Structures are given as structure tokens and as C-alpha cells.
Amino acid sequence: MKSILQINASLNSRNGESSRLADAFVSRLRAQYPGTTLTLRDLARDPVPHLDAERFGAFIAKPEARTPAQRAVVDYSDKLIAELQRADAIVIGLPMYNFGVPSQLKAWIDHIARAGVTFRYTEKGSVGLLTEKKAWVFATRGGRYAGTAADSQTPGRPPRAGVRGARATGLAVARQRRWSELIAVSAASLWDFVPSALTV
Numbered sequence: 001m002k003s004i005l006q007i008n009a010s011l012n013s014r015n016g017e018s019s020r021l022a023d024a025f026v027s028r029l030r031a032q033y034p035g036t037t038l039t040l041r042d043l044a045r046d047p048v049p050h051l052d053a054e055r056f057g058a059f060i061a062k063p064e065a066r067t068p069a070q071r072a073v074v075d076y077s078d079k080l081i082a083e084l085q086r087a088d089a090i091v092i093g094l095p096m097y098n099f100g101v102p103s104q105l106k107a108w109i110d111h112i113a114r115a116g117v118t119f120r121y122t123e124k125g126s127v128g129l130l131t132e133k134k135a136w137v138f139a140t141r142g143g144r145y146a147g148t149a150a151d152s153q154t155p156g157r158p159p160r161a162g163v164r165g166a167r168a169t170g171l172a173v174a175r176q177r178r179w180s181e182l183i184a185v186s187a188a189s190l191w192d193f194v195p196s197a198l199t200v
Contacts (some may be wrong), residue, residue: 004030
């Protein structure tokens with residue numbers, strides 16, 4: 001393993017519980033693989049613009065027909081995609097807000113899920129073009145939702161559209177009602193939860 005991309009989606013930046021879980025896991029991962037580079041994208045401190053008609057139009061416009069403003073939009077998207085392409089592993093801290101994934105994470109997904117770049121359409125549906133990558137998602141929420149109809153985070157292993165072609169290695173969801181209880185034991189238990197990290 002040479003490169004890790006960490007996405008923190010918490011509104012509370014590095015203080016969010018999901019961010020702290022992701023940080024703890026990445027620290028152990030880097031200790032196991034000395035020299036591994038880390039790209040940290042904090043969506044609270046450096047938010048990705050939400051998709052609108054102008055940005056979507058830039059993505060679908062023919063390259064030679066793009067205006068300077070559209071080229072700037074695509075260049076920004078290309079930068080995010082390049083971070084993803086360089087990474088051998090993707091670690092995502094994923095909180096739940098109002099029974100859904102944060103809109104800032106969806107904005108990131110909207111900028112890296114581009115047909116012909118990170119996935120392609122086939123007769124059998126879309127196929128991911130990001131291969132030989134592993135992804136870990138650390139999902140947090142204030143109550144117990146796993147296995148219930150209100151669990152909008154884990155059934156589909158989000159952000160599925162964002163890492164098309166990447167293999168979801170671990171999906172960590174704690175069952176404590178207060179996440180501070182989990183943080184106290186995260187340094188030891190998270191590594192045990194996903195021992196397959198050692199097989200990269």
C-alpha cells in the first residue's frame with residue numbers, strides 16, 4: 001500500500017465522531033505500512049460545491065465546446081478524481097444527518113462519478129473503472145439504526161456511487177447509543193474489526 005485517501009464528511013471536521021474513527025484507523029494503517037502517503041479531504045473545511053445545472057452542463061459538454069467557466073468546473077472535478085485514482089485505499093468517515101448521508105458527501109460523489117472516467121455504461125448496467133482499491137466506511141449515528149427501516153447508511157454500503165469498482169473491505173458500525181463510548185476503545189478494536197487490511 002502506497003497511498004490512502006481519507007474523506008471526512010462530518011460537519012464537525014476532525015472533531016466529528018466518524019472523523020475520529022477514521023483517523024484512528026488510518027493511523028494504524030500507516031503504522032503498518034510506513035511511508036504510505038495520506039490525502040485528507042475534509043468536506044467541512046473544504047466543501048465541494050453542490051451539483052447544479054451549470055456544473056452538470058459542464059460535465060456533459062463536449063471538451064472543445066466548453067467555456068472557460070465550464071473548463072474550471074471540469075478541472076476541479078478532475079482534481080478530485082485524480083486523488084481517488086492515486087489512492088490504493090479509501091477511508092470514509094460517514095455520519096448520519098436527518099436519517100441520510102451528509103449532503104457534502106453527496107456533492108463529492110457527484111463530482112467524482114463521471115461516465116467514461118470513473119465508470120462506464122454497458123448492456124448489463126454501469127461498470128466501475130476504479131479497480132484494485134479497497135474501501136473502508138466508518139458509519140456513525142446518535143441512535144441504534146442498524147437492521148431497521150431507518151438505516152439509510154449501511155444497507156447499500158455508501159457511498160457506492162462514489163467508489164465504483166472499489167472493493168468494500170470493512171463497514172464498521174457501532175451499537176452504542178453514545179459514540180464517545182466507542183471512541184475510547186476504537187484504537188484497539190477497529191484494527192481487529194478489519195484484519196483484511198493486512199492483506200493489501
